[in-house]
Amino acid sequence: MTKSRFEGDKNPWSVVPLRAFADSKLRETDLRVLGAICTFVNRAGVCWPAMMTIAELAGLKQRQSVHNSLKRLKAGKYVRQLQPKDFQETASGWKGNRYQVLWDGDEPLPTYEDLHVAAFLQWAEPPESIPEEKGSGDWDDLSHSLTHAYLRAVQRRTGQTRRFDNEINHARRLAEQGATVDQVTAATEALCLAYLAERRGIPSLADVARQGVTQSNERLP
Numbered sequence: 001m002t003k004s005r006f007e008g009d010k011n012p013w014s015v016v017p018l019r020a021f022a023d024s025k026l027r028e029t030d031l032r033v034l035g036a037i038c039t040f041v042n043r044a045g046v047c048w049p050a051m052m053t054i055a056e057l058a059g060l061k062q063r064q065s066v067h068n069s070l071k072r073l074k075a076g077k078y079v080r081q082l083q084p085k086d087f088q089e090t091a092s093g094w095k096g097n098r099y100q101v102l103w104d105g106d107e108p109l110p111t112y113e114d115l116h117v118a119a120f121l122q123w124a125e126p127p128e129s130i131p132e133e134k135g136s137g138d139w140d141d142l143s144h145s146l147t148h149a150y151l152r153a154v155q156r157r158t159g160q161t162r163r164f165d166n167e168i169n170h171a172r173r174l175a176e177q178g179a180t181v182d183q184v185t186a187a188t189e190a191l192c193l194a195y196l197a198e199r200r201g202i203p204s205l206a207d208v209a210r211q212g213v214t215q216s217n218e219r220l221p
Helices: 018-022 028-038 051-058 063-075 112-121 138-158 164-176 181-198 205-210
Strands: 079-082 098-101
Touching: 018 028, 028 051, 028 063, 028 098, 051 063, 063 079, 138 164, 138 181, 138 205, 164 205, 181 205
Parallel strands: none
Antiparallel strands: 079 098
16 A cells, blocks of 8 residues: 555644535545545644645545535535635635635634634645756755745745745845754744734745844744
8 A cells, every 4th residue: 555645744634524424415425525625734624735625634535626626625614714804814815715614514714814814734845846866066955945944934934935036135145144944934933923023024035034034043833
């Protein structure tokens, strides 16, 4: 048997609305998709796993199967798809879908804080927009590694992605200053948390650099 890339990772359990098991309108596939989604929820039921992640955890081979199950789960008021406009975000502000699992079916929308706290429960996906780490020399190797450290820290803390090409020049400057991957990771995660608390969006690597990466001693949860 092929080992799942998720085995031994975060949550080894899933908390699913009990009413779903008595609903004859739901199919077995729907319950599996619901169980996969519920692996990532916070107390407000918020999560944003990628379709690929849901499919793998539910044991499905087709993304379309996940899509069809989600339609039935939304119709049955087990899952609500959240909209960026409801959280003062632009329509293009989220790269992936955000969901809210509904335990009773009539829960209010989550708060802005509920939405972003869920970032800590999501598994990091390898975004296609991030190229493989490579370089032709020591400085290039380090600047690429610093860029990847920043991109992954942003995704881990916010669920958002940034473009590699927009950040690499700032990474080169940090490489010249002697910054390390651990320093960039810590400084980026700390600034992301600060920006989320102030509703300021996503910090760029230039913003991180201005905070003093090599001097960062932030303690993260």
